[in-house]
Amino acid sequence: MAPVLQSDACSGQYHQVVNSINSDYITISEYILLRIYQLGIRSIFGVPGDFNLNFLEHLYDIDGLEWIGCCNELNAAYACDGYAKTCEKMAVLVSTFGVGELSALAGVAGMYSEYSPLLHLVGTSAMRLKNTDKKFHHLLSGSKTYEAPDHYLYEKVAANFSCAQGSIDLDADKACSTVDRVLREIHRCLRPGYLFLPCDLTEMKVPTSRLYEPLIVDYVPQISSRSTAVVEAILQKIYSSQNPALLVDYFISRCKMTNTLAKLLSKLDGRVNVYDTFMGKGLVDESHAWFVGTYQGALGNGDVARAIEETDLVLRIGTFDVEMNNGAFSAKLQDTNVVSLSIDSVSICGELVTDVNMRDVFEMLVEQLDVERVARSRKYEISRPSRPTGNEPLTMNDLRTHIEQSLTPNDVLIVDTGSFMWATGTIELHGAKFINQFLWAAIGYAIPATLGACIAKRDSGSPGRVITVEGDGAAEMTLQEIASLVRYKVDPVLYLLNNDGYTIERVIQGPNRSYNDIATKWQWTEMVRCFGGGKIGQKIASRSDLSQLSIGAGLQLLELLLPKFDVPEELTDLLARGKS
Amino acid sequence: MAPVLQSDACSGQYHQVVNSINSDYITISEYILLRIYQLGIRSIFGVPGDFNLNFLEHLYDIDGLEWIGCCNELNAAYACDGYAKTCEKMAVLVSTFGVGELSALAGVAGMYSEYSPLLHLVGTSAMRLKNTDKKFHHLLSGSKTYEAPDHYLYEKVAANFSCAQGSIDLDADKACSTVDRVLREIHRCLRPGYLFLPCDLTEMKVPTSRLYEPLIVDYVPQISSRSTAVVEAILQKIYSSQNPALLVDYFISRCKMTNTLAKLLSKLDGRVNVYDTFMGKGLVDESHAWFVGTYQGALGNGDVARAIEETDLVLRIGTFDVEMNNGAFSAKLQDTNVVSLSIDSVSICGELVTDVNMRDVFEMLVEQLDVERVARSRKYEISRPSRPTGNEPLTMNDLRTHIEQSLTPNDVLIVDTGSFMWATGTIELHGAKFINQFLWAAIGYAIPATLGACIAKRDSGSPGRVITVEGDGAAEMTLQEIASLVRYKVDPVLYLLNNDGYTIERVIQGPNRSYNDIATKWQWTEMVRCFGGGKIGQKIASRSDLSQLSIGAGLQLLELLLPKFDVPEELTDLLARGKS
Ligand SMILES: Cc1ncc(C[n+]2csc(CCOP(=O)(O)OP(=O)(O)O)c2C)c(N)n1
């Protein structure tokens, strides 16, 4: 058999697997699964249904792919987001026609918004029935009872939330190209793509030989006169600055350019002050000598803001210019002072370039940068905000301090949308990875994302633990996924903030309204046991409980009893600004 | 103040409320809420969010509207479906921009498919920000990072799953008309409609006087030469039949025409055999002397099928010709032998009429029917299927018998999609209402729908209990809504079928595959207590446990331990047919 080229870290195994196929033809299902396998993915998330069972059967034909069954499809999508953000690989979600795919949609939309790569494979109605007027389950009945249903409606809807869509039909050769195209696009755009596989085409034969050519999904930087000119222009801006600063942002991790960042950091070390954004947190270690802080405009640390705002050039790498990254639009950087590299564009002091992007030029820029020509900035020393350490009761501030003290470099911190999120703008991560969904900001994200993050860590054999913080209102949205944490024997630490409802909404509007209450008194510490885990959680009711906390091995649920109106001071500040 | 006309049963109260308003202007939020109130609705379901809080504040301005906070938006949509189907009123769902509305979408799609009326009110981004390029939370980031977001994208998506959409803008007078139009369309089509209310327009003033004119939503039959001709044609068909039969179907309840049906049944009594469909079950009492059975084509009772298939005219009222109602396409009624009335059309022995519908002609037909001219059919006596009564273990058959014996006329039976669903094709309801979602068929429907049904019963002061049957796989999808059953102090009986996973999928494909397993050993009987209910459920492990079962007051969770592969014989038959 023809040799398989090395296309990624796992190609050795892929090579073995493909070469062991003894037939000239395989099914399209196996083709899809082997492409997934080739990309180094070992776990597939989802929920079965009549329309995807045939496809799922083929999972067992391929050694080394594991099914991670989730409790529902929205949770499965969130798990995929956690997976993709943790290991920077594409996640794979399998759902069923209509009921399943639409249940996942809000989660897919979140991944689209936040540039998290996903293959969403939907098992659809049989090809041979797509043109009949039979009204069977999961089909949306049309506007008239006597009209034939539209089997492609959900595909049209999905197009709004994805960068590529592929509908498998009877043409086997085209099918392989469709699969490859969608996978390539997902990696180019780093966003969800859809494959729609009719349930009667899962056994369609395609040539095994298509697999000999590995699918190249790695981004190939476009080196052209255009990109070299852009690099040259940026270098000139840097060299002519008196006081440049580096602002580290979100797309560095999404685009897997942390190595390039590391090179830049070491080149600039001792010359240039370094900042990060909220959604770029974790890319620079706070212990870096020239790290000043997280820039959040008028929110967060005022000294940090003053420092970066007075520089004459901000080199912003991985720019994602969204609410959470610009201090809710309070950031005051002037376009003319900013050189920005983003996933799909570059902006040079106000001039937007859309045919060149970060992935084309960042590496070249770092290579070519002549550090001797970079001005030595004055080093800013910002005093770390003193963390209030009052008496009882326990507050979110205490939790922040506690988490800062317990994070280690291989950990992953996941924080759901809610009051505590605002405490994390200035949290010190000590090298841990920070995963959230703060732009899309759907509550309930964290528990399923924790599942995804744990599976990603397990698959890549990476040490450290997943630490998750979630409000009670968020937790009740997706609670049952705790059962999957038990089922797949993963060991995250869940901090469950019991503050009697939707506190963040209470401080915005209706502090005592029934709409901000959540359902009665849940027995949070019982939950793991109820879901088959056999372990009782711990209740943490005071500062001393928290300081004496010892966290054991295995899945942990820690319920923190917090005052109903306690929020981090950052949130109080934000709301005060909004009102003034 | 001008008097308010009586528009429905609640207009007396509405009159009082509106007349007590002391101002010439009210907010658009109050306007919407008072319209809802006028329609006799007393409960509003949903989840709060930044973009709907301002609107929700106005809930407290109106006495007699209660907020039913759900754990998440999909559950809230299912609750709305259960509510609408139980009391045949429009349900109201409030969600927040993007994250909330999209999370609910799959449930809304189910309501669209099954003609369940819903007002989905979405609090959207501020009007004054819709044309800016600010990227804040819940906005879908567009295809390029440097392009402005589309604030209307979700509205466009929703249009695929609703019969009417209204976007409130700065024009106050138009706003009232928009609200009225959407509410009218929802009632005309009996399907979901959307109102999008920007969060900065909730306080917009509209004239109170608009409320003096009540909103008429009742369907007004179109009496025309066309409809009278249709009635005449149908009567001729009936009179010339030797052996007519009546087939009672779904849209009779949706269109609130059970009184008309009752008139027809009493007119035809002693002459014509009566059948129902799966989704029409509960409209005719099985004790009706001429009731033959539920027609499910080749599924279900063969004698029932032979009987109806040999008649020369089937008068099918409320036709919904979908999979569950035609025995998975095995029904053998000839179009030329069927007169069918549906929600949007009439069909007379093969001739489709789309400008006249059931609501136009059914009442007229019954009025004009000269029963003396209707042939006396031979009365079919079908022996009821003998229910197998073997020994242990406990099976789904036993549960069917148990439920048949315990249902009373005011009860509501809710059954989720799954194996047990197939046992309900022939279940005897004894006057109870039967609620399901068997066309859309999303699992996880039943627990939230139970909440909705209980609230509907409570609001209308109707006696009887809600009895719910749900598989473990379905239950894990939406489990947390048990907490709302506790919170709102309702008293359904939940039969939880613990058969160790997705049994219905196991018998279709992959009996022992991991994709058909669900998460580990849940402690089902602990769930109510965990969600704050303080009560332990009962475990039913054997036939004698079931026969000795005594069901107490208040919320009950009954866990039935069933064999992993036990399914009703109807499902076994169906699959055997599919394979042959
Ligand atoms: C899916 C979804 N629904 C609703 C919202 C609106 N929302 C944002 S934060 C929040 C409350 C969060 O409460 P909780 O998780 O208890 O955190 P707390 O602020 O109380 O710590 C809500 C309802 C949302 N962001 N996402």
Ligand SMILES: Cc1ncc(C[n+]2csc(CCOP(=O)(O)OP(=O)(O)O)c2C)c(N)n1
């Ligand atoms: C939202 C959704 N996801 C997936 C499916 C596919 N599906 C149909 S039935 C079923 C299994 C139901 O299992 P369970 O509720 O345990 O019932 P059982 O057949 O075991 O009694 C699944 C996964 C669906 N119908 N809806």
